[in-house]
Amino acid sequence: MQQLINTLLIGVSIGSIYALMALALVLVWRSTRVVNFAQAGQAILSTYIAWEVVNRSGSFLMAFILAVAIGGLIGGLVESGLMRVLLKHANEGPVAAVAPVIATLGLLAVIRAVVGLIWTNEGKRFESPVSTAGFVIGDATLPFSRLNLLIIVTAAVVMIIFSIIFQKTNLGLALRAAAYNPEIARLSGVRVATTRTIGWIFAGAAGAVAGILVSPNDSLTPNSLDTLLVFGFVAAVIGGLESLIGAVVGGLVLGVGLSFVLIYLGTSLIFPTTFVVLVLILLLKPAGLFGAKGARSA
Amino acid sequence: MTLKVERLVVEHGAIRALDGISFEVDAGSLAAVIGSNGAGKTTLLRTISGLKDAKLGKIFWKDREITGMKPEDLVRRGLAHVSEGKSVIPELTVRENLSLGGIWRNNKSELEESIGEVINLFPRLGERMDQRADTLSGGERQMLAIGRALASKPELLLLDEPSLGLAPLVVEQIFETISQLCRQQGITIILVEQNAMGALAIADTGIIINLGVIVAQGDAGSLVADPALKSAYLGY
Amino acid sequence: MHSPKFLKNPNRRRLLFFIFLGWLLLLIGDRVDELRVYQGALIAIYTLAIGSVILLTGYSGQLSIGHGAFMAVGAYAAALTQIYFSPPIIITFLAAVIITAIFGALLGGGAARLSGPYLAGTTLALALGLPTLANQFEFLGGETGLSFDVGFPPERYGFDFTLYKWFFWIAALATLIMFWVMQNILKSRYGRAWKAGRSNQAAAELLGIHVGRRKVLAFTVSAGVAGLAGALLGMISIVSPSAFPLSLSFAIITGAVLAGLTSLAGSILGGLTLVIIPEIAEAISKNVSESEAVSANVPGLITGVLLILTVLFAPNGPAEQWHHHKEKKKLKAKSKGS
Ligand SMILES: Nc1ncnc2c1ncn2[C@@H]1O[C@H](COP(=O)(O)OP(=O)(O)OP(=O)(O)O)[C@@H](O)[C@H]1O
Ligand SMILES: [Mg+2]
Numbered sequence: 024m025q026q027l028i029n030t031l032l033i034g035v036s037i038g039s040i041y042a043l044m045a046l047a048l049v050l051v052w053r054s055t056r057v058v059n060f061a062q063a064g065q066a067i068l069s070t071y072i073a074w075e076v077v078n079r080s081g082s083f084l085m086a087f088i089l090a091v092a093i094g095g096l097i098g099g100l101v102e103s104g105l106m107r108v109l110l111k112h113a114n115e116g117p118v119a120a121v122a123p124v125i126a127t128l129g130l131l132a133v134i135r136a137v138v139g140l141i142w143t144n145e146g147k148r149f150e151s152p153v154s155t156a157g158f159v160i161g162d163a164t165l166p167f168s169r170l171n172l173l174i175i176v177t178a179a180v181v182m183i184i185f186s187i188i189f190q191k192t193n194l195g196l197a198l199r200a201a202a203y204n205p206e207i208a209r210l211s212g213v214r215v216a217t218t219r220t221i222g223w224i225f226a227g228a229a230g231a232v233a234g235i236l237v238s239p240n241d242s243l244t245p246n247s248l249d250t251l252l253v254f255g256f257v258a259a260v261i262g263g264l265e266s267l268i269g270a271v272v273g274g275l276v277l278g279v280g281l282s283f284v285l286i287y288l289g290t291s292l293i294f295p296t297t298f299v300v301l302v303l304i305l306l307l308k309p310a311g312l313f314g315a316k317g318a319r320s321a
Numbered sequence: 322m323t324l325k326v327e328r329l330v331v332e333h334g335a336i337r338a339l340d341g342i343s344f345e346v347d348a349g350s351l352a353a354v355i356g357s358n359g360a361g362k363t364t365l366l367r368t369i370s371g372l373k374d375a376k377l378g379k380i381f382w383k384d385r386e387i388t389g390m391k392p393e394d395l396v397r398r399g400l401a402h403v404s405e406g407k408s409v410i411p412e413l414t415v416r417e418n419l420s421l422g423g424i425w426r427n428n429k430s431e432l433e434e435s436i437g438e439v440i441n442l443f444p445r446l447g448e449r450m451d452q453r454a455d456t457l458s459g460g461e462r463q464m465l466a467i468g469r470a471l472a473s474k475p476e477l478l479l480l481d482e483p484s485l486g487l488a489p490l491v492v493e494q495i496f497e498t499i500s501q502l503c504r505q506q507g508i509t510i511i512l513v514e515q516n517a518m519g520a521l522a523i524a525d526t527g528i529i530i531n532l533g534v535i536v537a538q539g540d541a542g543s544l545v546a547d548p549a550l551k552s553a554y555l556g557y
Numbered sequence: 558m559h560s561p562k563f564l565k566n567p568n569r570r571r572l573l574f575f576i577f578l579g580w581l582l583l584l585i586g587d588r589v590d591e592l593r594v595y596q597g598a599l600i601a602i603y604t605l606a607i608g609s610v611i612l613l614t615g616y617s618g619q620l621s622i623g624h625g626a627f628m629a630v631g632a633y634a635a636a637l638t639q640i641y642f643s644p645p646i647i648i649t650f651l652a653a654v655i656i657t658a659i660f661g662a663l664l665g666g667g668a669a670r671l672s673g674p675y676l677a678g679t680t681l682a683l684a685l686g687l688p689t690l691a692n693q694f695e696f697l698g699g700e701t702g703l704s705f706d707v708g709f710p711p712e713r714y715g716f717d718f719t720l721y722k723w724f725f726w727i728a729a730l731a732t733l734i735m736f737w738v739m740q741n742i743l744k745s746r747y748g749r750a751w752k753a754g755r756s757n758q759a760a761a762e763l764l765g766i767h768v769g770r771r772k773v774l775a776f777t778v779s780a781g782v783a784g785l786a787g788a789l790l791g792m793i794s795i796v797s798p799s800a801f802p803l804s805l806s807f808a809i810i811t812g813a814v815l816a817g818l819t820s821l822a823g824s825i826l827g828g829l830t831l832v833i834i835p836e837i838a839e840a841i842s843k844n845v846s847e848s849e850a851v852s853a854n855v856p857g858l859i860t861g862v863l864l865i866l867t868v869l870f871a872p873n874g875p876a877e878q879w880h881h882h883k884e885k886k887k888l889k890a891k892s893k894g895s
Contacts, residue, residue: 124674132857135861136857136858137854139854140851210370253682256678
């Protein structure tokens with residue numbers, strides 16, 4: 024019983040990080056119809072910045088805020104500096120459909136290289152701001168630590184902020200309208216190009232939060248977020264790639280599921296499980312658990 | 322004169338959809354644009370509202386040229402376009418669709434006021450404010466589409482086949498409402514319709530398009546009375 | 558110009574061309590030093606891998622960013638076949654091709670229903686995760702990996718025939734044969750059908766082309782070719798997870814994009830570029846600074862920048878772009894003349 028609850032809590036903690044990465048991917052997908060593989064790069068750059076600020080100032084909070092803001096800024100720059108030009112430029116020809124994805128891969132390579140050039144490829148230790156020792160209840164020590172708790176709380180706060188923005192504000196309405204139907208949005212006076220940039224800014228910030236939360240107590244290298252990108256993608260696909268709530272649920276489901284696999288079956292099955300889940304979802308429930316029908320083709 | 326279109330030429334790739342169209346619409350009047358499938362009616366409205374670029378020709382609105390302006394800027398100048406086929410966003414609720422219409426103003430009280438006016442006009446929408454638009458009936462959706470446009474408080478309203486796919490009784494209601502909007506609220510309206518009789522009956526003027534050119538225009542009453550037009554284009 | 562009867566047939570002409578190319582390569586192989594010979598083998602392998610990507614993406618419109626995974630499958634298949642059965646090496650390579658092709662077919666069965674971002678994401682997951690499996694299973698050799706030993710060159714080639722020259726021969730020959738096969742597939746009914754499916758799925762279906770089945774077939778062939786490239790790569794290095802990192806998949810994509818995704822002919826340019834980039838990086842890091850960070854990251858920087866520039870300015874590859882440019886000029890000249 025205790026192990027069950029533990030597994031669940033750890034799963035929620037990992038899953039909320041996946042959820043944030045999935046949110047980042049979904050935000051970009053909805054606004055631009057591109058899966059942004061460079062998200063892993065944008066997030067790693069933000070995370071290194073956070074690491075640097077922690078090292079210099081000692082304040083995790085300041086590092087967090089600064090890095091998330093810069094993450095958003097990077098997202099906005101990528102959209103307005105690269106994607107906008109690309110979508111205008113390369114919209115015909117046989118490979119037009121794959122060009123944006125290829126561009127995000129190129130960007131991923133560039134950002135990683137830049138990070139490597141600045142901070143070297145040697146693993147950096149990102150100190151956790153809170154204790155990573157498990158909580159002690161009676162005479163039992165749980166694997167669930169203060170860090171896990173911090174992760175869950177931070178992710179929850181970020182998601183609540185997002186949900187308020189999207190559900191309660193005019194900006195959120197404009198973002199959703201532009202995602203569902205750019206033409207009607209424009210006819211209603213929404214500046215769709217601007218909402219696209221804002222979508223990328225939010226995505227950049229969400230990805231940065233995910234990167235910063237996943238890194239403490241682990242070795243930080245220019246490609247240490249690659250797996251997070253894949254898990255985020257799987258989570259987004261579980262949620263249907265279109266839905267923000269779907270992304271969150273997808274992340275949690277994946278996190279908890281993998282946590283069970285990890286504790287009851289062992290590490291070796293993490294990847295095979297993820298891959299099988301991904302393929303099964305794509306084949307059996309192509310629109311995800313939350314997506315609209317027919318979203319998968321074209 | 323408030324809207325003026327001068328020798329408008331619009332192409333879709335190699336297809337010339339409009340081939341030199343000129344007309345004027347007076348402030349506060351209702352103009353019906355009639356024509357068979359593929360005549361170029363939708364293209365005309367889309368070009369006026371800025372969704373489509375003109376190849377040649379000019380469009381003036383309140384004595385200022387608006388050719389090539391973007392739809393999001395034209396809304397701010399009082400232009401609203403209800404595009405073909407129930408232009409609502411099905412994933413959003415009725416309230417959200419209506420709010421979207423007035424979103425550019427960024428003023429909560431004005432928005433609430435204009436939504437209130439829409440609900441007065443279409444009480445059925447008022448009962449369904451928190452329902453998603455995809456749960457509405459076809460007629461309700463068309464009301465919502467018009468409501469969304471009205472929420473922007475337009476001076477010029479472009480309507481693309483609002484009667485499409487609706488039951489005769491509902492069509493009558495919609496036409497009635499359109500006529501009211503023009504007569505009572507003074508909104509200038511361009512009404513694109515296949516239903517020639519219904520549209521000309523409420524319109525001041527009529528414009529008949531065929532294959533991208535205007536074949537006749539003038540007083541709605543006289544168009545209906547013209548026997549040659551009757552058999553050739555009005556189809557009854 | 559009169560060509561002999563034998564050359565009238567385009568198939569024979571192509572065959573002859575490949576034979577000539579092979580002879581040329583062997584001549585070159587004899588005249589350069591060991592490092593260059595090794596790089597020559599690498600170019601051949603990359604060219605082959607790039608060809609497999611182009612076959613899939615350029616000719617059937619499916620973007621796989623996980624071809625490194627297919628290469629890994631091919632390498633492990635070859636190594637295991639050699640270790641457990643030690644057949645003649647031709648059989649080993651053939652086994653690698655077939656096993657990877659089967660793997661590709663299984664995956665392609667699912668992939669045929671996917672498109673765009675879903676396929677890209679799925680193959681990305683594969684490229685990242687599959688090689689790590691080797692760490693989990695004892696018989697795959699873990700992080701140290703397996704060695705795929707093709708043996709020494711036959712003695713009759715003489716003493717100065719080095720191991721690397723032997724590798725180069727095998728790699729170049731395998732690549733040439735594979736390209737000849739791929740060319741023929743593309744010229745066949747199947748190849749043309751793939752192309753139709755790429756440019757317009759609906760139209761192709763109207764023509765009675767079963768797009769789904771073609772996609773699976775394209776995936777199968779592409780995987781088989783990539784598997785061979787992987788086996789060759791395993792031959793000249795080692796068969797371990799770190800030999801097939803995500804960056805290998807990215808490099809292959811880069812090569813394919815630079816080569817121009819729409820024609821196989823450019824593959825060799827892509828292969829060359831991939832081998833030259835680290836050389837440039839090396840040169841830069843020697844001149845600018847001795848730091849390891851520079852030599853480790855400049856290749857990534859160059860590939861990334863090249864990728865972005867190519868999709869921005871020559872989305873169909875530099876070669877096709879140039880072609881296009883010429884075509885336009887011709888058209889202009891024509892319209893002026895009339
Ligand atoms: N996006 C497009 N691409 C290519 N051709 C188009 C496009 N839109 C319209 N056309 C063509 O332009 C011409 C005019 O079309 P338009 O939609 O304006 O006609 P319409 O009068 O609105 O017809 P309907 O009554 O059927 O709605 C038609 O020949 C149509 O095929
Ligand atoms: Mg129309």
